[in-house]
Amino acid sequence: MALTLTLILFGAGLGALVSGLFGSYLVVTRSYRKVRNQLIIGLGYAFFIASSVGALLLQIKVLEELGVARHSSQRSAELYAYAVSFVSGVFLAGRGEVRWRKAVGLDDKSLMLKHQSKN
Numbered sequence: 001m002a003l004t005l006t007l008i009l010f011g012a013g014l015g016a017l018v019s020g021l022f023g024s025y026l027v028v029t030r031s032y033r034k035v036r037n038q039l040i041i042g043l044g045y046a047f048f049i050a051s052s053v054g055a056l057l058l059q060i061k062v063l064e065e066l067g068v069a070r071h072s073s074q075r076s077a078e079l080y081a082y083a084v085s086f087v088s089g090v091f092l093a094g095r096g097e098v099r100w101r102k103a104v105g106l107d108d109k110s111l112m113l114k115h116q117s118k119n
Contacts, residue, residue, distance in 0.1 A: 003066070004074045011059065011081035018055045019089025022048055026097050034104060055082070 025044055032040040059082060068075050101107045 003068075004077055007063075007066075007068070007074055007078035008081040010062065011078040012085040014055050014059065015082040015085030015087075016089055018051050019086050019093060021051055022090060023093030023096065026093055030100060034106065052086075055086075 025047055029040050029044065033044075059078065063075055063078065068078075098107070
């Protein structure tokens with residue numbers, strides 16, 4: 001029982017950490033993304049994928065080191081805790097991003113049409 005609780009807390013903490021890193025990226029790079037810096041946007045995609053996959057690989061390694069069986073309820077509980085925590089954090093980061101985009105006027109779809117017509 002103690003191992004299950006520890007694994008659930010580990011999964012939830014890791015999910016919160018990864019989504020927090022992504023949210024921090026969104027806040028720190030706002031000025032670059034406002035002017036549509038393609039390098040920063042591309043690095044953001046790579047950062048999001050690398051941190052998500054890295055966290056999943058870390059989970060697999062930790063579960064193997066602890067000797068948790070592949071199809072056990074402990075493993076499922078840890079992965080579900082990670083998923084719920086990650087999705088919740090990404091939802092909050094996304095909601096903040098939508099609010100910021102509306103505040104600075106980047107939610108207007110006519111901006112996209114103007115930008116495409118320039119090219």
